[in-house]
Amino acid sequence: MNYISIKEINSLSKWVKQAIKIKKNPLKNQSLGKNKTLGMLFFNPSLRTRLSTQKAAMNLGMNVMVMNFTNEGWTLEFEDGAVMNSGASEHIKEAAEVVSQYCDIIAIRAFAGLVDKEKDYQETVISGFLKYATVPIVNMESAIRHPLQSLADAITMEEFKPRHKNKPKVVLSWAPHPKALPQAVANSFVEMMQMQKDMDFVITHPEGYELSPEITQDCKIEYDQNKAFENADFVYVKNWSNFNDYGKVTNSDPNWTVTAEKMALTNNGKFMHCLPVRRNVIVSDEVLDGENSIVIEQANNRTYSAQLVLQKILKKI
Amino acid sequence: MNYISIKEINSLSKWVKQAIKIKKNPLKNQSLGKNKTLGMLFFNPSLRTRLSTQKAAMNLGMNVMVMNFTNEGWTLEFEDGAVMNSGASEHIKEAAEVVSQYCDIIAIRAFAGLVDKEKDYQETVISGFLKYATVPIVNMESAIRHPLQSLADAITMEEFKPRHKNKPKVVLSWAPHPKALPQAVANSFVEMMQMQKDMDFVITHPEGYELSPEITQDCKIEYDQNKAFENADFVYVKNWSNFNDYGKVTNSDPNWTVTAEKMALTNNGKFMHCLPVRRNVIVSDEVLDGENSIVIEQANNRTYSAQLVLQKILKKI
Amino acid sequence: MNYISIKEINSLSKWVKQAIKIKKNPLKNQSLGKNKTLGMLFFNPSLRTRLSTQKAAMNLGMNVMVMNFTNEGWTLEFEDGAVMNSGASEHIKEAAEVVSQYCDIIAIRAFAGLVDKEKDYQETVISGFLKYATVPIVNMESAIRHPLQSLADAITMEEFKPRHKNKPKVVLSWAPHPKALPQAVANSFVEMMQMQKDMDFVITHPEGYELSPEITQDCKIEYDQNKAFENADFVYVKNWSNFNDYGKVTNSDPNWTVTAEKMALTNNGKFMHCLPVRRNVIVSDEVLDGENSIVIEQANNRTYSAQLVLQKILKKI
Missing domain, CATH: 3.40.50.1370 (Aspartate/ornithine carbamoyltransferase)
Incomplete structure (x- = not known):
């Protein structure tokens, strides 16, 4: 199960009710996430998403690894077949496959570039992770969805x-x-x-x-x-x-x-x-x-x- | 209770004795911080403060969320009534109120700018958090105090x-x-x-x-x-x-x-x-x-x- | 015990066998690292090393403090006897001694500068930590070794x-x-x-x-x-x-x-x-x-x- 778009929700009213129940007792499921790791990858700034998602994971007893991909990691290439002889050091394929081995869930924030509409609306970054990751992906605000x-x-x-x-x-x-x-x-x-x-x-x-x-x-x-x-x-x-x-x-x-x-x-x-x-x-x-x-x-x-x-x-x- | 200035200390000799006692058995109160979250917000570099405060929180069994506010979050506005149509994306009021909902204690490092004496000596940043946060604030070095x-x-x-x-x-x-x-x-x-x-x-x-x-x-x-x-x-x-x-x-x-x-x-x-x-x-x-x-x-x-x-x-x- | 070079390994075949055993049951030694802290200091970008080392530490029940030294801390001086009146704010001696007090193990990534061969092959950064730290050092890729x-x-x-x-x-x-x-x-x-x-x-x-x-x-x-x-x-x-x-x-x-x-x-x-x-x-x-x-x-x-x-x-x- 991924959470890329609000459309993943089968019954909104049910989910809302469940969330309100969690809010009343947020530590109830603290053993559920034990020894499970959430990897949070940020390509953009974040305050609420960064802290609330981390808090949610800790409420569930998860381990969290936070990474600001842009300055802490490598520049990613998203195009298949690219000859990588300029800026990008790593292809999304390897990045997603590798991170999937260290994390049980990967959450990603990657804003729209607002230059290339087609590229943004194809959700290049999150779609790349979705295509190559072998664990569930959570959207922490992608190019066109939050x-x-x-x-x-x-x-x-x-x-x-x-x-x-x-x-x-x-x-x-x-x-x-x-x-x-x-x-x-x-x-x-x-x-x-x-x-x-x-x-x-x-x-x-x-x-x-x-x-x-x-x-x-x-x-x-x-x-x-x-x-x-x-x-x-x-x-x-x-x-x-x-x-x-x-x-x-x-x-x-x-x-x-x-x-x-x-x-x-x-x-x-x-x-x-x-x-x-x-x-x-x-x-x-x-x-x-x-x-x-x-x-x-x-x-x-x-x-x-x-x-x-x-x-x-x-x-x- | 906040810890903004050394003046919060009612009896220095008592506090010093208590700290020396903690030093002898730092893990004694490990259940005290269980399921409590310390948010550490940095507006400036830090080595000792960053690691020692984090270590102290972990000794108490707390969860810690570390955030370099300047490059990981949004530029803050501190002036009341400001028309925010230039650099700053978020007002301290929202930032402090929001972070208070994810953290049980907020620790802040925000150095003096050394340009505007009045602004520095009014402790703009930490006073802003103090004014709007709804949880205790700890000073990890503010404009004029450490x-x-x-x-x-x-x-x-x-x-x-x-x-x-x-x-x-x-x-x-x-x-x-x-x-x-x-x-x-x-x-x-x-x-x-x-x-x-x-x-x-x-x-x-x-x-x-x-x-x-x-x-x-x-x-x-x-x-x-x-x-x-x-x-x-x-x-x-x-x-x-x-x-x-x-x-x-x-x-x-x-x-x-x-x-x-x-x-x-x-x-x-x-x-x-x-x-x-x-x-x-x-x-x-x-x-x-x-x-x-x-x-x-x-x-x-x-x-x-x-x-x-x-x-x-x-x-x- | 430090891990600076592959030469620290007394029997490679034995170590490989032990690692494969760990791989089969990675959570077996989860109590071993309890209340022990790994400090991960990065002078350079890292994806695999960052996440896999952190994951390994968490598998062992350790606490982890991650720090991007270059932008989160102070510029370090490595030369003994230096008159520190220009760029560097802190000498490796103090940095290493201080961090050793907050961490049980220090892991360091510091790439070669690729300008000064002698300096790189003397392993200036990791050797500095090795010389002054009072806890074990792990090499997360130094100037000349990984x-x-x-x-x-x-x-x-x-x-x-x-x-x-x-x-x-x-x-x-x-x-x-x-x-x-x-x-x-x-x-x-x-x-x-x-x-x-x-x-x-x-x-x-x-x-x-x-x-x-x-x-x-x-x-x-x-x-x-x-x-x-x-x-x-x-x-x-x-x-x-x-x-x-x-x-x-x-x-x-x-x-x-x-x-x-x-x-x-x-x-x-x-x-x-x-x-x-x-x-x-x-x-x-x-x-x-x-x-x-x-x-x-x-x-x-x-x-x-x-x-x-x-x-x-x-x-x-």
């Missing part, structure tokens, strides 16, 4: 959803950001929402900022942010760089910043963000520090999201 | 003090160094000496190299190094950059280097330094390698200083 | 050697590489082969690429690669930079790349390489991916090579 985050988001929504409403309304809203960011968090959030029964979902962003149609499929898109926010129970905010004009920042309109005025349009909606968040660019201090902000709880649930995934994998190996 | 070092120094002096002398004499001596260094070690040493009963204390440095008067208060200052060394039982040597002409190296007089001739003025005095030390600049090989040098023992006591602090915190959480 | 690799190679050859042949033939073949590489792996392999009874050994490389004569001694050298490969049971391939024209790449002849045609000259020979390997420069994909390639098994044996060494040291401390 399924540990989205599972934590689902857990958090379950905890905070209004109890007496049939179909909570969830908005995914783009917001401005000075630097080009990957679409991974948004993509996985969309894929997770497609698995939610009994929720209304709408995506809002400036025209031209459409996510991949293969991801959004028939999701509702509303270009008027105010209209999208109306009566929302959850507002999930995230910047992403342009998918069509790939990896570019083509809009930085401060009118898209999430403010108290905008949150006032919602149904006392909760504010969500995966963090790190740029204050007063993505969202005003007032909203982020307000009582409806649940970003810290979201981050906390990263531990239980990771722990559930590791636990499921451990039970199968 | 209290784990000073506690280790106190332990070492207790072990090596002359047994038949009423009031040992302790000298803190400045010595030259090619690069600008923080005042943290000197500051905390001074603060620790102010808590010592039954010790004579004198600070010696070139004129103009006065430490912050808020730190030194009514400590005796002697500008003649030779005179200061007379009859000393401990000579604690350390360079610091200018406090008044802030962060500058305004003196590199080799006459301040500690040599055998100078040590001959002392009462068979012990040579102390926190390490790393530049040989034949701060101190001559002869002195550092001599039998009165106790720098290695000092470094060893870093483990027990850290272990005592962690142990006290663990007992309160 | 004995954990060579022990793993010996284990692998034992597992794959032809059962009905009296004296298997082993070839160490140079192959081209775009960048200058150390001679460490080749040197230690040669030293290991000199300890093999009942194996025929030949080294092949272009003229002028002779390894140190103090290492190769009376080993057979064959400048015709094809001739060397004839009837070989193992072909161990590795690039090294020029020893005479020190650290230079004076040959990049693609005719030395190991291909299927060349392997056809062997006695159904196994292909070995320490990894990382540059595909289609050192060796063709066809050979590396072929069924006679045992590079992944070699890498797997790194765990048991390290575990045997740690186990032997632990039994003596």
Whole structure:
């Protein structure tokens, strides 16, 4: 069993319930991971993912080896048949096969390069590990997906959803950001929402900022942010760089910043963000520090999201 | 309970005794830290602090997560109300609140920038964590303090003090160094000496190299190094950059280097330094390698200083 | 007991047998390393060594502290009597003595600089630790030796050697590489082969690429690669930079790349390489991916090579 995309989840509601159970007693399965080793390979920076995944593994009694691949290891070649006479010292084939011999589970973080859309959307790095590794692979944010985050988001929504409403309304809203960011968090959030029964979902962003149609499929898109926010129970905010004009920042309109005025349009909606968040660019201090902000709880649930995934994998190996 | 400054210590003599007891049986409290996690966040290089604090935590049975924040995480913003549209990706508020959810204790190393005196002396980084974290904070050397070092120094002096002398004499001596260094070690040493009963204390440095008067208060200052060394039982040597002409190296007089001739003025005095030390600049090989040098023992006591602090915190959480 | 060179091994055949025994039940000695700490200090990148040595230590129940010395610690001075007023902040003497107080075993990786032959062949870094440390030292690849690799190679050859042949033939073949590489792996392999009874050994490389004569001694050298490969049971391939024209790449002849045609000259020979390997420069994909390639098994044996060494040291401390 791998955990590459939120689509690995057979029943989202079941997984969410299991994660909430783990949260109540996180040390219950401490013998499950005994003498099992998690290798965490980072090709990019990480705070929450790094610490929460490590914490989850330790809760399960696992050994953890953390490696910043880019500066602690060798430059990898991903192309088959390459004549490796320039930069890369090691082919993904050997790297993945070798690491598989030292670890029972390999977790990988490898962001989008945001230059070559096709390469990013083929998930070159994580697909390479998936192809050649002989142990389960966990995605700690790949070029186009961040399924540990989205599972934590689902857990958090379950905890905070209004109890007496049939179909909570969830908005995914783009917001401005000075630097080009990957679409991974948004993509996985969309894929997770497609698995939610009994929720209304709408995506809002400036025209031209459409996510991949293969991801959004028939999701509702509303270009008027105010209209999208109306009566929302959850507002999930995230910047992403342009998918069509790939990896570019083509809009930085401060009118898209999430403010108290905008949150006032919602149904006392909760504010969500995966963090790190740029204050007063993505969202005003007032909203982020307000009582409806649940970003810290979201981050906390990263531990239980990771722990559930590791636990499921451990039970199968 | 936090450990930000040596002033957190209610009774220095009691703490020193407790640390020496730990040193005799360091694994005695191995169940105390079980399933507790220490997060060690480094904004700067570290050898002794990194390894001794980790060792102390492991002696207590804790899990440890080490993170080099600067290159493994995100650039932090410390100013409240900042519009985060330039370098920093994450505000200290979220960072501290989030990490608090994964760790039971957070230890932080964040040196002085030596550019903005006010900012350094406000302890921007560690104060930020202190303000927003929801778990105890341990100072692994902040902009202006290094209290784990000073506690280790106190332990070492207790072990090596002359047994038949009423009031040992302790000298803190400045010595030259090619690069600008923080005042943290000197500051905390001074603060620790102010808590010592039954010790004579004198600070010696070139004129103009006065430490912050808020730190030194009514400590005796002697500008003649030779005179200061007379009859000393401990000579604690350390360079610091200018406090008044802030962060500058305004003196590199080799006459301040500690040599055998100078040590001959002392009462068979012990040579102390926190390490790393530049040989034949701060101190001559002869002195550092001599039998009165106790720098290695000092470094060893870093483990027990850290272990005592962690142990006290663990007992309160 | 240290493990600096393959020459520390009193009986290679015995050690190989012991390692194979460990491989069958790697967790058998899990109490041996309890409350013992391995400090792993890296001055250079590492994938296999980093993870396999850590895994070996964890199999023995040890605590592990990993430190990338170059960017996490201080720049070291190795010269005795140096006036340390320029780059280096800490002398190897203090560093080694201090780390010895926090660790029960210190493992070090420090590559050749490939600029100063004498300095490299004096093993400045690891010799400095050896001189001043007060605990056992393990070589995780030094300037001129990589004995954990060579022990793993010996284990692998034992597992794959032809059962009905009296004296298997082993070839160490140079192959081209775009960048200058150390001679460490080749040197230690040669030293290991000199300890093999009942194996025929030949080294092949272009003229002028002779390894140190103090290492190769009376080993057979064959400048015709094809001739060397004839009837070989193992072909161990590795690039090294020029020893005479020190650290230079004076040959990049693609005719030395190991291909299927060349392997056809062997006695159904196994292909070995320490990894990382540059595909289609050192060796063709066809050979590396072929069924006679045992590079992944070699890498797997790194765990048991390290575990045997740690186990032997632990039994003596």
